[in-house]
Amino acid sequence: xxxxxxxxxxxxxxxxxxxxxxxxxADQLLALGYEVTAMMTVGDFPDRIESAWRxxxxxxxxxxxxxxxxxxxxxxxxxxxxxxxxxPLLRDEATAQRIRDLFESMGRKMPENNLKQAMFPEGAxxxxxDLGTAPGFRFALETSAGVRHGVVMPGVPREMKHILxxxxxxxxxxxxxxxxxxxxxxxxxxxxxESALDEMVAGVLDPNTTRLAFRAAFPQISVRVTVxxxxxxxxxxxxxxxxxxxxxxxxxCYGEGDTTMEEEVGRLLTDAGATVAVAESCTGGxxxxxxxxxxxxxxxxxxxxxxxxxxxxxxxxxxAIETLDRHxxxxxxxxxxxxxGARAAxxxxxxxxxxxxxxxxxxxxxxxVGTVCIALESARATYSHRYQLWGNREWVKLLTSQIxxxxxxxxxxxxxxxxxxxxxx
Amino acid sequence: xxxxxxxxxxxxxxxxxxxxxxxxxADQLLALGYEVTAMMTVGDFPDRIESAWRxxxxxxxxxxxxxxxxxxxxxxxxxxxxxxxxxPLLRDEATAQRIRDLFESMGRKMPENNLKQAMFPEGAxxxxxDLGTAPGFRFALETSAGVRHGVVMPGVPREMKHILxxxxxxxxxxxxxxxxxxxxxxxxxxxxxESALDEMVAGVLDPNTTRLAFRAAFPQISVRVTVxxxxxxxxxxxxxxxxxxxxxxxxxCYGEGDTTMEEEVGRLLTDAGATVAVAESCTGGxxxxxxxxxxxxxxxxxxxxxxxxxxxxxxxxxxAIETLDRHxxxxxxxxxxxxxGARAAxxxxxxxxxxxxxxxxxxxxxxxVGTVCIALESARATYSHRYQLWGNREWVKLLTSQIxxxxxxxxxxxxxxxxxxxxxx
Numbered sequence: 122x123x124x125x126x127x128x129x130x131x132x133x134x135x136x137x138x139x140x141x142x143x144x145x146x147a148d149q150l151l152a153l154g155y156e157v158t159a160m161m162t163v164g165d166f167p168d169r170i171e172s173a174w175r176x177x178x179x180x181x182x183x184x185x186x187x188x189x190x191x192x193x194x195x196x197x198x199x200x201x202x203x204x205x206x207x208x209p210l211l212r213d214e215a216t217a218q219r220i221r222d223l224f225e226s227m228g229r230k231m232p233e234n235n236l237k238q239a240m241f242p243e244g245a246x247x248x249x250x251d252l253g254t255a256p257g258f259r260f261a262l263e264t265s266a267g268v269r270h271g272v273v274m275p276g277v278p279r280e281m282k283h284i285l286x287x288x289x290x291x292x293x294x295x296x297x298x299x300x301x302x303x304x305x306x307x308x309x310x311x312x313x314x315e316s317a318l319d320e321m322v323a324g325v326l327d328p329n330t331t332r333l334a335f336r337a338a339f340p341q342i343s344v345r346v347t348v349x350x351x352x353x354x355x356x357x358x359x360x361x362x363x364x365x366x367x368x369x370x371x372x373x374c375y376g377e378g379d380t381t382m383e384e385e386v387g388r389l390l391t392d393a394g395a396t397v398a399v400a401e402s403c404t405g406g407x408x409x410x411x412x413x414x415x416x417x418x419x420x421x422x423x424x425x426x427x428x429x430x431x432x433x434x435x436x437x438x439x440x441a442i443e444t445l446d447r448h449x450x451x452x453x454x455x456x457x458x459x460x461x462g463a464r465a466a467x468x469x470x471x472x473x474x475x476x477x478x479x480x481x482x483x484x485x486x487x488x489x490v491g492t493v494c495i496a497l498e499s500a501r502a503t504y505s506h507r508y509q510l511w512g513n514r515e516w517v518k519l520l521t522s523q524i525x526x527x528x529x530x531x532x533x534x535x536x537x538x539x540x541x542x543x544x545x546x
Numbered sequence: 547x548x549x550x551x552x553x554x555x556x557x558x559x560x561x562x563x564x565x566x567x568x569x570x571x572a573d574q575l576l577a578l579g580y581e582v583t584a585m586m587t588v589g590d591f592p593d594r595i596e597s598a599w600r601x602x603x604x605x606x607x608x609x610x611x612x613x614x615x616x617x618x619x620x621x622x623x624x625x626x627x628x629x630x631x632x633x634p635l636l637r638d639e640a641t642a643q644r645i646r647d648l649f650e651s652m653g654r655k656m657p658e659n660n661l662k663q664a665m666f667p668e669g670a671x672x673x674x675x676d677l678g679t680a681p682g683f684r685f686a687l688e689t690s691a692g693v694r695h696g697v698v699m700p701g702v703p704r705e706m707k708h709i710l711x712x713x714x715x716x717x718x719x720x721x722x723x724x725x726x727x728x729x730x731x732x733x734x735x736x737x738x739x740e741s742a743l744d745e746m747v748a749g750v751l752d753p754n755t756t757r758l759a760f761r762a763a764f765p766q767i768s769v770r771v772t773v774x775x776x777x778x779x780x781x782x783x784x785x786x787x788x789x790x791x792x793x794x795x796x797x798x799c800y801g802e803g804d805t806t807m808e809e810e811v812g813r814l815l816t817d818a819g820a821t822v823a824v825a826e827s828c829t830g831g832x833x834x835x836x837x838x839x840x841x842x843x844x845x846x847x848x849x850x851x852x853x854x855x856x857x858x859x860x861x862x863x864x865x866a867i868e869t870l871d872r873h874x875x876x877x878x879x880x881x882x883x884x885x886x887g888a889r890a891a892x893x894x895x896x897x898x899x900x901x902x903x904x905x906x907x908x909x910x911x912x913x914x915v916g917t918v919c920i921a922l923e924s925a926r927a928t929y930s931h932r933y934q935l936w937g938n939r940e941w942v943k944l945l946t947s948q949i950x951x952x953x954x955x956x957x958x959x960x961x962x963x964x965x966x967x968x969x970x971x
Contacts (some may be wrong), residue, residue, distance in 0.1 A: 129758050133642070134582040136573025137770075139566060143587070148561025157559040160593060162568070162585035165759075169583060169605075175599055180594075192741035193760055194748075227936060232741045252937070277762070334562055365938050399831070399852060405843075406826065406834025409852040413830025416906055416939055424854035425825060426862065428836040433849040433892050437862065481841055514841055 122297055124155040125181035126164075127173055129188035129198055130276055134164040142187045142281055148336070149285060152183070152347065153293055154303045154442070157181075165189060169276040170201040176261075178269045181294070188276030190255040192235045198273060199258075203242040206262050208272070210240045220254050229255060248288040250273075253280040257288070262385040304355045305347035306363045309376040309385075311340070311527055312541060318344060318373075325365045330358070333366075340382060344370070372540070375530060382526045383411045389533040390421035390471075397424035397529055398469035400438055400459035402450065403477035403493060407522045423467040428459060434476075438462030451488050453474050453505035456496035460505075464498050471499050471532055473525045477510075493521050497528050497538050504528070506539045547722055549580040550606035551597055554623055555701055556651075559589040567612045567706055574710060575610070578719055581728045590614060595626040603687075603694045608718070612664035613701030615680040617659045623698060623759040624683075628667040631687050631696070635665045638672060645679050673697075674714040677743075682713070718789070729780045730772035731788045732799040734810075736952055737966060740767060743798075750790045755783070758791075765807060765948040769795070797965070800955060807951045808836045813845040814958040815896075822954055824850035824893035825863055825873070825884035826916060828902035832947045848892040853884060853901075863887030876901050878912050878930035881921035883931075889923050896924045896957055898950045902935075904942040918946050922953050922963050930955070931964045 126146050132138040140162060147157045158180045163359065177184045189198030202433040203210050217239035224231035238255045243246060248257035249354065257274040274281045274291055310318060315335050322333060346366050350357045367374065376385040390397060399408045405427060412422045426437045431450055434440040435439040440458040448454040456474045464472035477493030484490035491512070496505035508524065511518050528538035553569050557563040565587060588594040602609045614623030628635050642664035649656035655814065663680045664937045666672060673682035682699040697714055699706045706897055737742060740762040742954045747769065751758060757772040773783045792799065801810040814823060824833045830852060837847045853859040856870050865883040873879040881899045889897035902918030909915035916937070921930035933949065936944050953963035 132761050133569075134572055134585060135576045136569045136571070137583075138763070139569045140565075141564060144558075144561045144564045144682070146561070147559055151560050157561075158588070159598070160559060162588035163583065172605070173584065180597075191762070192759070195759065228934075229739075232739075232745050235741050252941075334560075336562070398858075399829065401834070402849075403838075404835070405838025405847075406824070406831030406852065407838075408831070409826070409831025409854070410835045410943075412831075413828075413854065413904075413943070414940060418830075419854060419908070422830075422854050424827075424852040424858040424862075426851055427826075427831065427849040429834070429838065429844060429847050429849035430892070432825075436850075437851065437891050466862050467855070479838075483844070488822065515839060518835075519859040 122155050122183065123148050123158045123181040124185060125158055125177035126160040127184055127186040128161070128178055128276070129163060129170055130187065131195070132163045133188075135533055141304060142278055142297050145187055145278070145282065146285065148334075149290060150293070152303055152305055152345075154301070154349065155183070155293070156298070165195045165197055167201050167204075170197060171205055174202065174271070175204045178264065179266075181305050182267070183270040183272065183296070184339060185272045185274070185289070187274050190238065190257070190273065190275040192232065192254070196233075196237070196516055199237075199240060199242070199377065201237070202260070202271060202273060204209050206242060206260060208242040208244060208260075211243050212236070212239050213241055213518055215241075216241075216247060216256055218538075221506060222253060229523040248274065250275065250280055251287075252283050255280070257284050259292070263460060270375050270520070271322060300352070301350055301496045302352050302355060303347055303349050303369060304359050305345050306359055306364060307343050307345045307378055308370055308374045309380060309382075310342050310344065310370060310373045311375050311382065313342070313373045315342060320364055322369050325369055326362055331362045340519060375527065382523060382530065384463045385419060386412070386526050386530050386533070387415045387418055389397070389530060393533055395470040395533060396421050396468075397471045398421050398423045398463045398467035398474065400426065400463035400472060400474035401427050402429060402434070402459070403479045404475045404518050404522050404525070405429060407518055408473065408475065408525050411522055411526065423469040425467060425472070434459060438466070439496050448486065451478055451492055451494055453494045453496065453507055456494040457498070457503055457505045460496040460498040460503065471497060471529055473497050473529050475521050475525055476516065479514045479521075481514060493517065493524075495521070495525055495528060497532055499532055504538050547580050547608065548606040549575050549608045550583055550584045550602035551585040552602055552609055552611040553586070553591065553701070554588060554595055554611065556620070558613075560589045562781050567701065567703055570703070570707065571610055571612070571710065574715060575718070576622055576728060578715065579722055580608070580718070581726070582586060583804055588660065589962040590620040590622055592622050592626050592629075594631055595622060599630045599696070603689065604691075607692070608695040608697065608721070610699070610714070612699050612706050615663065615681070615682070615698065615700040616719050617662055621662075624662075624667070625666060627685070627696065627698060631667060631685060633667040633669060633685075637661070637664050637911065638666055639664075641666075641672065641681055648679060650732040656885070669959055671837065673699065673709050674702065674713075675709055677708050678702060680705070682709050684714070684717070695705065703804040704824040726775055727776065727777050727780060728774050729784050730770050730773055730882075731784055732770045732803055733795055733799045734805055734807075735767050735769065735793060735795060735798045736765070736800050736807065736948060738767070738798045743767065743769060745795050747791055750794055751787055756787050765944060800952065807948060807955070808840050811837070811951050811955050811958070812840045812843055812846060814955060818958050820958060821846050821848050821893075822896045822898065823848045823888045823892035825888035825899035826850065826852050827854055827859070827884070827899060827900055828904045829900045829943050829947050829950070830854060833898065833900065833950050834945055836947055836951065850888045850892060850897070859884060863891070874913065876903055876919055878919045878932055881919040882923070882928055884931045885923040885928065895924060896954055898922050898954050900946050900950055902942065902946060904939045906939060916942055918949075920946070920950055920953060922957055929957075929963050962970040
């Protein structure tokens with residue numbers, strides 16, 4: 122089955138926004154066994170949206186569209202689609218009521234234009250949106266070339282991903298006319314580049330029967346192995362292929378499936394019945410933010426200190442003025458005292474500390490931008506290490522938070538956390 | 547003049563690679579006064595590339611393409627373009643020699659397939675590539691609808707950007723038959739939904755001469771006004787239109803241009819010579835993270851405490867056990883004591899505190915998920931407020947951080963921060 126992807130919005134054609142939806146959808150459709158023959162982007166003009174739908178229906182059996190479902194006058198997708206398929210727009214009362222209720226529950230008056238989001242082409246199947254006011258919809262159309270399907274979703278990535286997973290992909294799976302299936306398994310890695318990863322697993326699998334895909338959306342660097350064929354044999358084939366990849370990846374793999382470093386840390390801490398605290402300087406709160414993105418993290422995350430200034434390093438964490446003077450705020454010694462202070466203040470089993478120069482200013486010949494010191498203290502031991510990282514401010518913060526979380530993960534596993542490295546091949 | 551952008555490559559249609567070229571080119575063309583009517587992406591198949599060129603030539607006077615110029619068998623752009631425009635491929639000897647020299651200078655034997663990169667459709671103008679082996683080219687084509695221009699560049703972003711800047715944009719500037727330009731101004735808003743914003747500014751501007759675009763990528767909700775016409779009058783027209791929008795938006799607008807809430811907070815604190823500290827419970831470090839995303843934030847951000855557990859609220863911030871017992875951790879009283887504690891511990895001029903239930907667990911009838919209390923203390927006064935927010939965990943954290951930053955902004959401006967609301971229309 123061929124699929125095409127349509128992205129709508131002036132913010133895309135004017136270059137103001139990078140379209141990440143199309144890539145995300147393409148990746149998901151590939152896993153389902155669809156071939157994406159074209160992706161297209163047009164601005165908020167009815168004639169351009171209309172001609173894009175017609176163009177794409179010539180190239181694919183199914184067109185998946187995002188954007189243009191908002192309540193404002195420049196949101197034109199629904200009415201344009203209705204024109205393309207020659208159906209009237211009807212109001213769905215259940216959706217209208219849901220939108221009214223949503224506003225009421227927020228104690229807000231609903232602007233009348235919001236009811237536009239309850240209009241759908243006749244015969245459309247509504248795709249529930251739990252995260253916003255605009256539901257999506259799908260429709261089928263008889264053409265001289267055969268049946269064509271259209272899927273319409275909002276452009277907000279969070280909402281789109283939710284609708285895609287809950288409402289679209291299960292249906293698209295059932296739509297495929299072929300009994301063969303695709304099954305895949307994902308490994309999450311850290312400490313190795315995408316190209317080194319590629320070399321590492323090269324030649325492990327038969328390219329005729331399995332497929333490897335790499336995806337680097339840092340801090341997620343993943344390898345996905347996919348097998349295709351008759352359902353009866355797929356589980357065993359996938360298990361065999363995954364085992365071969367798992368062996369090659371070794372300790373660079375920190376998790377399997379759709380997981381994140383902070384989720385793995387949380388899982389390990391929960392299993393161990395242990396708690397963690399943070400002492401963050403250059404990461405500014407990012408480690409705590411990531412840890413608390415995981416539901417239920419209050420069971421193992423105590424909190425900690427954002428010690429951005431030396432004064433706070435001293436007053437809240439008890440870092441000695443002498444240590445700060447002698448070694449500087451960015452030093453393994455200060456990181457160790459920060460970790461010790463956070464552990465003492467919170468009573469956590471593990472405390473992780475970061476101090477560094479995220480840039481663009483603040484660097485010196487001795488400690489250039491990207492110099493980062495990390496320390497971890499537990500009842501067993503204290504570890505610290507100085508890293509030389511690279512990149513802009515945002516990148517240094519993100520990379521530091523990832524190394525720090527990996528330290529906690531390794532410490533809970535009983536490993537030496539300083540084995541964690543972003544520099545090894 | 548209308549332009550279209552074509553991206554070629556299997557790595558794009560399979561979702562393996564995010565296409566950043568198209569956005570970059572769209573942004574550059576807009577600034578030159580071109581309107582991008584369509585962007586399209588196809589895989590490495592001759593029929594798909596060919597039909598994409600034909601489709602885009604129906605929608606624009608100029609098509610700018612990237613990708614498919616490499617030396618391997620799946621690089622098909624040049625030969626496909628030659629077929630589209632009905633011209634033979636000819637070898638350019640100067641280019642062939644340059645490629646041979648390049649390999650020789652690297653001490654490598656040139657694979658014969660590299661000479662493919664010296665082939666161009668007859669009549670094409672070669673676009674010099676100083677950073678790689680594959681030059682680009684451009685061509686003109688007479689069609690029944692008028693002259694069409696095609697630009698072909700490699701897909702490697704570094705090479706593409708270089709060729710675009712050196713060879714393509716100067717020529718495209720000279721190509722425009724019309725001296726008109728586009729200019730725009732952006733407003734950043736908070737506390738109002740996209741649809742309410744639309745109603746608020748409806749009818750303020752003449753839709754024939756100005757264009758309004760809304761963009762909601764929370765926490766950025768922006769309105770952009772764009773004017774189009776002769777350069778001489780554009781500045782004045784834009785200023786007039788922007789003034790009208792500014793007046794309507796009032797206090798919902800927190801910044802103008804390409805700015806963020808945390809940048810505005812930083813700017814105001816810097817201007818006031820003041821400092822800020824955080825006491826974060828439900829946001830887990832996100833406010834500190836956002837504040838420290840701004841370069842130079844160490845001048846005004848002292849740090850603070852991530853008080854995720856009650857123990858840390860008491861030990862690090864001095865929140866009384868009695869207050870926690872009587873009012874619960876999620877209460878305006880505890881938020882106030884958290885702010886007071888953070889200010890005392892850091893010596894900052896302003897301290898902002900958050901405590902709430904981000905969910906999905908932890909809610910009760912009295913304090914459901916989404917209950918969030920915020921407090922701010924300064925030398926002048928202490929403020930606190932209980933909000934009822936909504937959405938999933940990530941959303942509650944993000945929304946809370948945005949309200950908290952808006953509180954700091956308003957406090958520094960001398961306003962009552964509790965005026966900040968996401969609930970008002």
